[in-house]
Amino acid sequence: MIDFIKEMTVGNRWLWFHILAGGFVAKVIYLIPVDWNPVVFVACLAVAWEIFKLYKDGYKGYSGGAKGWFADTLGDILGAVLMAWVVVA
Numbered sequence: 001m002i003d004f005i006k007e008m009t010v011g012n013r014w015l016w017f018h019i020l021a022g023g024f025v026a027k028v029i030y031l032i033p034v035d036w037n038p039v040v041f042v043a044c045l046a047v048a049w050e051i052f053k054l055y056k057d058g059y060k061g062y063s064g065g066a067k068g069w070f071a072d073t074l075g076d077i078l079g080a081v082l083m084a085w086v087v088v089a
Contacts, residue, residue: 007068008075015079022046022080026087042084046077 009015025045026038050073062068 004067004071007064007071008078012072012075014072015075018046018076019079019083023083023087026084030088038088039081039084043077043081046080050076 022042026042029036029038029041054069054073059065059069062072064071
C-alpha cells in the first residue's frame with residue numbers, strides 16, 4: 001500500500017500540473033456567473049482528460065503496466081479535485 005501511495009504522489013511527475021490546473025479551472029468557474037459546482041466540474045474534466053489520455057497512449061510509459069497507470073491516474077484526479085476544493089472552500 002505504501003508503494004502504491006508513493007507511486008501515486010512522488011513517482012507522478014505530472015501531478016504538479018494537475019494540481020495547478022485543478023485550482024486554476026476551479027477559480028475560473030467560481031468567478032464566472034454560472035450555476036456549476038467548480039469542484040464537480042474539475043472532477044468531470046479530470047476524469048475526461050484521463051480517459052482521453054488512456055485512449056491516446058494506452059498503458060505505455062507507465063512502470064508497472066495497468067497498476068502504474070491506475071496509481072498515476074488516481075493521483076492526477078485526486079490532486080486536481082483536492083486543489084479545486086481548497087481554492088473554492
